[in-house]
Amino acid sequence: MWEIIEPVTKYLFMLFALQSILPNRFNRAAETAGTFLYGVTVMVIINQITKLPSLMLYSYFIFLTLLLFTALLWAAVFTKDSLKLALPYICFYINFILCIRVFSESITNSNLLSMGIAVLFLAMTNLFFYKNRITELVYVTRTQYGVFLVSACALFVSYELWREFFSIEPNRMLWAAPCHYCMNLLMLYLVTTTVREYQEVIQLGVISKKREAELAEIDVHAGLVQQCYYIRHEFKNICFHMQVLLKEKKYEELDKLIAKYAGEKLEYHDVVNTGNRLVDALLSQKIREARMHGINIVTKVLLSEALPLSDEEVSTVLTNLIDNAMEASEKETDRDIRVEMTSAKGLLQVTVRNKVSYDVMEKNPDLRTTKREARFHGIGLSIIRDVVKRHNGKMEYGMNGDYFVVNLYL
Template sequence: MNGMTFVNTPGYYYSIAYFLAAFLVNRTNKQRDDVKGWKRWIIHIVFLGGIVGFMELTDGVRQMLFIPCMMVSISMLLFYIYLCCDFGLKDAGYYCARAFICGEFAASLCWQIYFYFITIRSGDIKWFGWKWLELLGVYVSVFGVLYFLEKYLKGETEENSVNSRELITVIIITAAVFVVSNISYLDQGTLFSSRFAGEMFTIRTLVDLSGMAVLYAYHIQMRELQMKFEVDTLQNILEMQYKNYQLSQESIEIVNQKYHDLKHQITLLKAEANSEKSTQYLEQMEKEIKSYEAQNKTGNKVLDAVLTSKSLYCQNKGIVFTCVADGTLLNFMAEMDISALFGNILDNAIEGAEKIPAKEKRLIHLSVAEQKSFLRIRVENYCEEKIVFKNGIPQTTKKDKRFHGFGMKSIQSTVKKYGGSVTAGVRDNWFELRILIPLHVV
């Protein structure tokens, strides 16, 4: 049988492979909340019918129309991923490029195997349905392996959004792989082309496999860099909050020393006061000093320093900050963890309170208490903005999410270290952050 009759791979090989690759992206990433149930299945069916129909209709088009038709197919792939997955356009483009090359490889491998058995071992193939059985076996094998690979790579960590540089890199790799793998079909006279069908299929399959490997290697490297950046940032936040605590502690000790000296001076002045008015004035000063001494005395020096520092900041910003805390419950925690945990908790609450124009609504309340063998930490602040939650945790509203939201991640990391949990919610314009840490395990 003349191998050149097999040069044009049927369109449905590629269209089915593209659909499965995009469907794999859909199943291994967060899906849109507004597209559920029967709506999602309608989208799957419509895309499958659309991509198969279009590629069958344009199968065997002239070379000048090949690239435009491929661009339409890729656009359909992009739209399908964007419509189903909770992605921005850059993320959808990134995963579309990877899905496209995975689909190219699966279809190329499947057709090459079919070509081999038809041309080399045609006597062994007597059943017409073998072609479809082979297609099913190859696609189940390829996309089954890719599914488990995606799940393994994803793990428990959350992926950050793709930036422009990463998207452009993946697009360049994808375009280069596609051009090299298909150059024999467009021009058989180039340095990297072949005139023989078997060689053409081998080149295409190996180039697609190499391209897929490069894209996965780049994806793994990108995730490792993201994870390293996140770990380093969380460590920097931990150290920064601890340094803030140390500076606050030094300042508080100086102030306390001055207040201690002032108490003795007031006592001497009271003994030498000649009028009742002067005595009353000095007694009022003494009362205010005792009131200061009673502030933020929770039984934990680290918490005391953090609360005093944040209280002074709130006073300067017109924020009413109240606190009821038993600091002795925190004695099992490391000083650095206490300073990071409460520093980030109050920084987030203060940031939310500062956004409120009406000063009378700038309210923050913190409580630290024991509840049924659990350390319960709860902070509330008045909130008027709409907050987006994911798995019970507020998400940053800033544009570039990879550089923001680390305060909440640091809180989660510290609480997880002690076997606790973090949840949040909004009720009647009050944002509430709740932390529970078991006390019996420490």
């Protein structure tokens, strides 16, 4: 009986640690009950498999392999789209289980006392996991994820080498096990801290974009006020000039003067009026930036009062899509961008088109950034995909004639 209680307990500690980290699909009570039943059932089956005579020689590695894959299966069943995030955490936790088991069994011959020590260390491990968790991989680069996963695997290999080396004198593992336990803690802390700090930098960049839009709105309205003062001052002079020409019956000059001022365009500080202040500010700012770079930009926006996205999400989506279109247009001779937004009944569609002279999908199907600071600029599409995913939306992109088109349905 004791042979099954010990592995079941440790396995349940691992599953509950994952439950505290990964995003949940069900309510907490149902998930906890399901996790408990799953853990007990799976570990009983694993225990029986490893006792088969034909597998006894490799039972240790078979046990670890089944531990890994059944934990991944739990993540696939009980959490939402977090299998990739679960993998490095499971690898780290298996390392912790191995170190704790060897240490607790080396320090005492009493099964009960050994189990008590193991439970204490497992509880501390779960708390450490909760305090040093990554809840999503949206802002995590491939390199960071690779370091996260490889570090867990490297520590496992290191531990196995020490275990093999000290197999003749098991008492020495009393010191090797806690050392590797601390190494696991240190590596997990360093990796997760680095990733979280990187995430904060990216999130601050998103907030900064929103603040820039708000400042741009203030700047646009200030420019309009200044322009109104200028027009008011000039209008008096123009009227006086017209009166003089009219009294002197210089009709040709008067006609030219009227034609001149009637044909003038206000090229700066154009304001978009969609009914949404944030969208107005963002589009007004981007229109001005596009014209400064010689890019023709046309907007067609029809919005209801409430959008299904938060201000941060609206800022992120619009800024990244239009910036990407402007960046691509700067390399073209025929520069043209079309932005369309429509919303109705809680649904939002955003379409951004930019004219290109080549097939983007053929040359760059993964839409990887060509900017020098790729680690910052390349994150834009990942953030947009996360927003789409969060709202159960859809993102499509491809060529339509001479235009590269991105469609979002939210």
